[in-house]
Amino acid sequence: MATLADVARRAGVSPATASRIISGSTKLVTDELRERVLRAVDELQYVPNAHAQFLARAQRTAVGVIVHDVSDPYFAEITRGLQQVATANGRLVIICNSYRDPSRELEYVELLRAQQVAAIILAGSGYHDPAFTKALTGKLGAYTRTGGRVSVIGRHELPGDAVMPANADGGHLAGVEVFGGGHRKVGVIAGPKVLTTTTDRLAGLRRAARQYGRTLPQRRIVFADFDRDSGAAATRQLLDDSPDLTAIVALNDSMAVGTLSVLRERGIAVPSQMSVVGFDDMPIARDVTPALTTVRLPLTEMGARAMTLALEDRARTPRVEPALATLVHRESSAPLT
Amino acid sequence: MATLADVARRAGVSPATASRIISGSTKLVTDELRERVLRAVDELQYVPNAHAQFLARAQRTAVGVIVHDVSDPYFAEITRGLQQVATANGRLVIICNSYRDPSRELEYVELLRAQQVAAIILAGSGYHDPAFTKALTGKLGAYTRTGGRVSVIGRHELPGDAVMPANADGGHLAGVEVFGGGHRKVGVIAGPKVLTTTTDRLAGLRRAARQYGRTLPQRRIVFADFDRDSGAAATRQLLDDSPDLTAIVALNDSMAVGTLSVLRERGIAVPSQMSVVGFDDMPIARDVTPALTTVRLPLTEMGARAMTLALEDRARTPRVEPALATLVHRESSAPLT
DNA sequence: ACACGCCAGGAAAACGCTTTCCTCTGGTCA
DNA sequence: TGACCAGAGGAAAGCGTTTTCCTGGCGTGT
Numbered sequence A, B: 001m002a003t004l005a006d007v008a009r010r011a012g013v014s015p016a017t018a019s020r021i022i023s024g025s026t027k028l029v030t031d032e033l034r035e036r037v038l039r040a041v042d043e044l045q046y047v048p049n050a051h052a053q054f055l056a057r058a059q060r061t062a063v064g065v066i067v068h069d070v071s072d073p074y075f076a077e078i079t080r081g082l083q084q085v086a087t088a089n090g091r092l093v094i095i096c097n098s099y100r101d102p103s104r105e106l107e108y109v110e111l112l113r114a115q116q117v118a119a120i121i122l123a124g125s126g127y128h129d130p131a132f133t134k135a136l137t138g139k140l141g142a143y144t145r146t147g148g149r150v151s152v153i154g155r156h157e158l159p160g161d162a163v164m165p166a167n168a169d170g171g172h173l174a175g176v177e178v179f180g181g182g183h184r185k186v187g188v189i190a191g192p193k194v195l196t197t198t199t200d201r202l203a204g205l206r207r208a209a210r211q212y213g214r215t216l217p218q219r220r221i222v223f224a225d226f227d228r229d230s231g232a233a234a235t236r237q238l239l240d241d242s243p244d245l246t247a248i249v250a251l252n253d254s255m256a257v258g259t260l261s262v263l264r265e266r267g268i269a270v271p272s273q274m275s276v277v278g279f280d281d282m283p284i285a286r287d288v289t290p291a292l293t294t295v296r297l298p299l300t301e302m303g304a305r306a307m308t309l310a311l312e313d314r315a316r317t318p319r320v321e322p323a324l325a326t327l328v329h330r331e332s333s334a335p336l337t
Numbered sequence C: 001a002c003a004c005g006c007c008a009g010g011a012a013a014a015c016g017c018t019t020t021c022c023t024c025t026g027g028t029c030a
Numbered sequence D: 001t002g003a004c005c006a007g008a009g010g011a012a013a014g015c016g017t018t019t020t021c022c023t024g025g026c027g028t029g030t
Helices: A004-010 A015-023 A031-044 A050-057 A071-090 A100-113 A130-145 A169-180 A194-210 A228-241 A252-264 A298-312 B004-011 B017-023 B029-042 B052-059 B071-090 B102-114 B131-145 B168-181 B196-209 B230-243 B253-263 B299-311
Strands: A063-067 A093-097 A119-123 A148-155 A162-164 A184-189 A221-223 A247-250 A274-279 A293-296 A321-324 A326-328 B064-066 B093-097 B119-123 B149-153 B160-166 B186-190 B221-223 B247-250 B277-282 B293-296 B320-323 B324-330
Touching: A004 A015, A004 B168, A015 A031, A050 B102, A063 A071, A063 A100, A063 A298, A071 A093, A071 A119, A071 A298, A071 B064, A093 A321, A093 B131, A100 B052, A119 A298, A130 A148, A148 A298, A162 A298, A162 B052, A162 B093, A169 A194, A169 A274, A169 A326, A184 A194, A184 A228, A221 A228, A221 B247, A228 A247, A228 A252, A228 B071, A247 A252, A252 A274, A274 B064, A298 A321, A326 B320, B004 B029, B004 B093, B017 B029, B064 B071, B064 B102, B064 B299, B071 B119, B071 B299, B093 B102, B102 B119, B102 B131, B119 B299, B131 B149, B149 B253, B160 B299, B168 B196, B168 B247, B168 B277, B168 B293, B168 B324, B186 B196, B186 B230, B186 B253, B230 B247, B230 B253, B247 B253, B253 B277, B299 B320
Parallel strands: A063 A093, A063 A119, A119 A148, A148 A162, A162 A321, A184 A221, A184 A247, A247 A274, A274 A293, B064 B093, B064 B119, B119 B149, B149 B160, B160 B320, B186 B221, B186 B247, B247 B277, B277 B293
Antiparallel strands: A293 A326, B293 B324
């Protein structure tokens, strides 16, 4: 690998001069030398060693992002927003997938700290696990104390700047859609119990139930894994246990898609025999048949705002920005007739 | 930020000893010192500076991946495969999105080279652009000459190890499905003209047409952007220009989904009035109604194999591994009655 | 008891760059 | 013509690690 010294030697100048030309310092350099150096760069196909540059400059430029899984559309949307703002600010983004493993999340915080990133962004639900939360808070604290910035999406258990999706309000909207439509026997396909997203959305749903004088009995709630296939399995269980359901709320769209496929398989008509409501408004929601009624979160925007917060001037009090949920009514839900 | 020197001072040892303990060298150290150093690390929340480590070790560990867009399910699947193998080998993966912009691709190669990654993997279609190909080949050549490894997925225009999806064969399979089913008026929604993937798949389709004594006239081919909405727009154009079509082949599933939505909107029954065939077998393909007949590529496996090639022992002749396409028959296509 | 070898630990060089500080040349003004 | 100043270029000090090489003390074998 060609080094700066090689370039300088070939151009017959000092490394200092070569560096100034290549990395564009304010210091003036004769056109003749500039020319010679640039030619040498070209001939040697020289690319500065980013690590050495980093060390010499002590200037942090990359940003780290920890998500559950980028290939999950939910995070894909968020990541898109993050990236937009990051590249607009000339930042390199390092994406890490925790695959919902808290210990891996901890490892990645360490790794990003080692990489000296300017900011760490954690996206995705938190965990109901005090020991883990404490460990994570500790590591993030050490990071911020040394000038690092942290911003989170949807994790109220952590300190720092935050963008908070209105999960509870969204759950409430979904609840209003079904309970307000006169449904009484409503099944719920929830996400993993350990995730705060699950409990938040569920709480909103419960509030809506109360508001309409209904209840949400434990036996009509099945916990699944936020993916299509476990949503399908949960639907089967729900249908077998409570054959009299008239509506199913799935706490995310992937699971709702699984629900729709099971209903189709069993010949249960949607929405005439069963209303289905999802959550997140993934792109797929409008393409399934019937198109899915769902609660929309502004995912791309949430990503963009989290990155903006992370990149803002340091040293101010943490800011928490809400992200509103809205109901997108499509064809998979209807009032009880 | 605490440095190694801080830790050493606090523990009352030399930086050398501290380094040996922290980074686990083979050299032996007394338990007492080890203890003191580890305590200091803990108290200072010390994390070694990865850039400094890199510089001192001169050991490349990260791997760079350039894709068109991770949030596109096609690349999400590939990336999943890449990541699996990478993390199994303890490699950090840096993902870069070119958003189908050749010049950005060039920039990213430079950036990854600067990051001193051990390997660069390019995934996704290449471009019909000799000047660009030459520039890219040059940069990659400079990289491999200095010990870097390059592997590509589906880009025959570039040198190095490659995993080659059977795009032409896949196009042929799609063609057999429609022409073999007796369809004569077949519309095609192609991807961007500049992509080699488009031309390859189209070539396979043409071969199938010839085989069944049919043709694929230019006016029944519309070029779109490989995404849902441009697929929908292309479908409208196709229907308006050729009202007598009985089958449509979309060169990827996203566009096929757009096609289905337009057909539904216009009340054209699938498959009785119109057969639809997609390409790639994205997860969504089985969840739309009717479920999409499509050509399957083993995307995750392709990613895994590309990463394996990239991580293998250096210095051998480039290897090209094919990735077979298969037809997944679902409900969106049927023979002409 | 002496010499030797071994081993724990430290000093210092190296990794590739940036940047401060210094030197030297040439021009300007009195 | 001499003193001064400005500006172009170079020397060298760092950035935070790892690692080689060295030192000094101890144990062992004769």
